[in-house]
Amino acid sequence: MKIPLLFIGVAALAVLAFALYLLPRPEQIGDALEQSGRLDDALNYYSQALRANPADDTTLVRVGAIHTNRGEPEAAIDVYRRLVELSPNDAGYHRSLAQLYEWSMRVDEAAEQQARVAALDPGDVAVRYSLVNYYILEKKDYATAIRYAEEIVAARPHDGQALMDLAQLYSQTRQLDRALATYQRALAEDPTDPVIGRSLARTNEWIRQTEALVQDYRVRLAETPDDAQLARQLAELLRGLGRGDEADDLQRRLGGSTPVPGAPAEQPAAAPAGTGE
């Protein structure tokens, strides 16, 4: 029986293709080497794989892991920076990059990545807590911290502790009306919590004190309508009580700019006291 030459050729090619298919790919060899602890060799094969497919994120993750395991945090960071470039909407890669930055004590870069995670994953409460702490402790940016605290409450509307934390931030930043409303929400979630009850009572007392002061300032301002400083102080108190419209109106009449709601009021720098410096 004569076998046609063409058939032989095709069969040979098929066998060859099958054999090639059966040969392990570089990333598979790399993986096997990595498992056996031959990290340098594994890296070589992974590099080979990446030369063929630079966007192979699975291999990039393996390379990042090897660098981490070998104590090469900068190299691992580089890999994850590449990964977030390739997949900018992958919260997991941003999360890992944030972790690597944190481990290297690069807190600002870690926070930047955590912010990306927060933007991509509205349900990630942990990353928001981390950002709240960062913006208060490192940046002293209460407005941004409050934004993340509000997002935590949005994600967990019945979490009494989250509501307490947010209310506290409002009161620390002189937003008594918001603090009051948030404490009331917290109390509704946990009516027996004595701390919430005390905080609520205290905020009510502050509002009463502040209302009295507003009345006093209004009387004084009527007597001295050109006292710009008094007017500014009054506007600030009004904002703290949630009466922003009145404050804006007052500012407009004085021709001043409207401060950003929620931003802590700047204290005037003063000369050294006493014998000082």
Added chain:
Amino acid sequence: MSSLRRPIRAVVLAAVAMAAVAGFLVDRAPSAAQGTVVQREILALINSREAKGDSDLLPVRTSLIHNMAEMPLNYLGMKLHYLDVHTEPLPSDEEMQRYAGIVTWFGDDRMRNAAQYLEWFRHQVETGKRVVVLGGIGAAVDATTGAEVDPGLVEAAYAALGLTYSAAQSGMQTDNPLLITVRRKVPEMVEFERSLDGEVWQYEQFRSTNPENRVYLTINRVDIPDGDSDVVVTGPWGGFVMGGYDYYDQPRTYQKRWRIDPFRFFEEALGIQGIPRPDVSTLNGSRVLYTHVDGDGFNNITEIDYASLSAEVLLQRFIRRYDLPFTISIVVNDIDPAGLGGERQLRVAREIFAQPNVEPASHTYTHPFDWSKPVDLDHEIDGSIQFLNQRVAPPDKPVQLLLWSGSTNPQEPAVARSDGLALFNINGGDGRFDAEFKSYANVAPLTTQVGQLTQYYTSNANDNIYANDWTGPYYGLENVIQTWEKTESPRRIGALNVYYHIFTGERWSAVKALERVYDYALARDVAPVFTTDYLRMVQGFLSAEIIREGEAAWRLRNYGQLRTFRFDDESRFPDLARSSNVIGYWQYQGSLYVFLGEAPESVITLTATAPTQPYVALASHRIFDWKAEGGAVSFRVEGVGRKKVVIGNLPRDTELAVVENAGAERRVQLRTDAGGSLAWFSDERGPVRVSIATGTGVGSAARLDSAAGRLAGSVGR
């Protein structure tokens, strides 16, 4: 003193300056034979009633004074003795004689025998004892009865500080942020690590009435007339900071930041400007470097070859490779054949202890995790030492050191047991100052008081802490470098401590990180010492006595193995001719570091004129038998690690004959630089005696053999 007029202020300033110059602020102790003793001990009052009941730490260790104030006070040369007002009687006048001052930092206003305390407190101020009150007086309510004390007593206590505080006006107290503003502030003093902007949240009314007071922060309550309150004040009596303006505490993370500058505040409040401060961070200008290793993980198989023990990795990759002193401890159960050990473990342990650059130590027998629970001290301390000395350590190198395990919270009987065996002890502290813990509040003091005994602290945190309880990143120890840098400048605080566990050898990344840590340290001027050498320096810090013998002369004694005293804000020099046992000095970051020789007593006399005699400008090790006379300089240097000595005030740009003797004589020729400094190096492991012919006179080195080798005389500093 908010209304103090400028001319009055000038007069007060002048008076304070004159008083300081006259030694009035410093020298309050009875005179010694030829001078005035500078008291260095501070009575730290704590109230254990405030301590958390579930803590496994002693009340001292949870107190704010220990956690925040003791380190800056140590830096300023002071040592603390703690007294618990809840359980101990207040000291008598006689007992108070030993103290330079009192520091309190109570968390609330409830105290046992509050009225008695207030009277005692006022009496201390009236008898001239300096007091530092942080937070508040702490005794407005009697903790036993729950009754408020007579408000007059509280007012009188504050009045003694030159502060008017009206307890009757306690209704003025508020934390309504809309009502409180900053009236005046000195930012350098009151915004040290965090600004006050937007964080003025507490108000009580204090008015400074003493014209000698210095007010650094005045706040105002806007809704009351005359609402100013002086909340950060110092005076000839000490210092006061109202709570909320002492430090910032983030509730969720428990991270703290100083608001006041603790260095400046304590220095001024205690009147200790200008005194020489014993300093354990530095030896002959080099930063002290020591390694100690907790024995955990001896048997862990390393991922480097999946065969070696972690202890073997430590031996091969570090102890044998780095010419540095290592203090290695062992958890005996890991090597005892009756426990988890065997012949292999015993062999490795013996090999480690036999290395000439290893100091053996115990990490107990079974590694108790919590020393506040019952611990078999016979077994853990005596038993471990006995085992190591009999079966592991070379006969001429017995174990001298115990490294506390677990929570590092020994109780007094455990420390007594260790002391009874004449052991040094260490662990606990774990200070750090880095991007994550960005405050001096996290830098540990030198020691902690355990009952009436002393537990010695590490200078830095360890690999387990940086690796989050060994869950990763395993390379975390590399971050200790940040702490080293932040504690180097603008002020050098503490030694460099490479502190890790044997299980570091288990992980590639941990090994790499440790290599980088050592490489970083060795690229700098360090003084490598064994841990017991460092602890001897700390003992010298604790025992040192300072006697003022004139405006610019200080006698020092009982400093043991400590060799450095530091003068801050000092531009003068030691007068080498009129000083004794002073071998060198270094001016650094505004401070003057004075290096002492081996004599048990020294005199430092300061002068505005730079010395002309040869002196030690830098050395990596202790210098023995220093002589600079007759046209020659000679000294002996010994210790593990590469030796480096820089000598100043030699003929400029000149080749000098140097004879080294490390058993055999070796002659070399070295060249001084344009400033007259000469740098000498040696890799000899044993002691080296060095003689340098400096020119005119005849020294032993003058017989230079011109055929001798020539070293590259690069000059440090």
